[in-house]
Amino acid sequence: MGWFSAFYGSSIGKKTVVAVTGLAMIGFLVGHMLGNLQVFAGRGPTPEETKLNEYAELLRMEMGLLWAMRLGLLTALVLHVVTVIKLRGENRRARPQNYAVQRYQSANAFSRFMMWGGIALLAYVVYHILHLTMGVAHPDLFEPHHVYDNVIHSFQKPLIAGVYVLATVALYFHLYHGVVSAFQTLGVSHPRHLQNVRVLGHALAVVIVVGFVSVPVGVLLRVVS
Template structure:
């Protein structure tokens, strides 16, 4: 009976993994890569706005019918949303707990002796907060229409996007958030590669170049939409 009690009290492998620093870093890495994959697909979808309202609205409609006829209307879209929500929560919780663990483990007398980190590293935490707030605003603006200005039109994403980027605050919020995305990806991709054991002496330069290219391409791709609306290339 005593043996059985001791066995029952042993933490599961999942719990032990999550409690470890490497476990939290792995969750951060995997969830970050999931979100990166989504960002790449989302950017290419956004660029369809340059082909006119017909193409862009059709893309918005397809998002709700993808998987048909196997899946019901919007089921695939909701599945993507659930996976992304889990990734965002896992990423945020892991980052917060690792940050608290790092602060507790750092002797105060060494605080001023630590080498200064890069700009991207020093802004990762604030960048995460900015992105979290942006996601909430973005959903309320272009998904539910709650904070949308100009009259939200269900099923007309092209006009809704034009309305958003026809306001100064819509542009400011979006541009700041996308710059934060670029910095986050530049540092995060590299960190994820190291955590997952992909990095090596021979591959480090390739990984750093890939991180820089991804960050630059995604930032430029996302920013091209509000810039096109502001310059009336898209209207």
């Protein structure tokens, strides 16, 4: 492991860890988003025959696998956050004094709010798990194994749906800059490839965000109930 600690000790090593864990979490998000969309299959004749509930039960078929997945995600998240905190600390130490006047020409809202978007997402993830996984955030709206009902009843409350919509806005900001940055960090340098990655990255951010936001919005607009 000596090589890894040397690698992790370096600036580029840490950046690589952030990029790889970020991409891994994006992979999870795509799957999660596709799973969520099954809410639009609507309510079945019984709770057991409702598509979204079937999907939720499928995930629980092999609890060992589910926990391995959860552990992997948690590891990626912790590595991502801890490494970013380290990098951020180094960046602040490198710039102990700000300019009285500095005019940014290329840095934009997406690149400058990465940290804030990340903090918002972290807070949201905690709330989301308390809400729809553990059912302790709103116990009156939660019944174990009735995923479909839990989703519908929660998102019919505009306040809860609003929190979820805001979280997807934060996600959009984070992914917009994050995807392209990750590939740049991993060494995609050819202008043509980088342009493709940029288009693909932005498209991916839009697809993921639209997919996620469609659920609370769909419920609010009574597309599904």
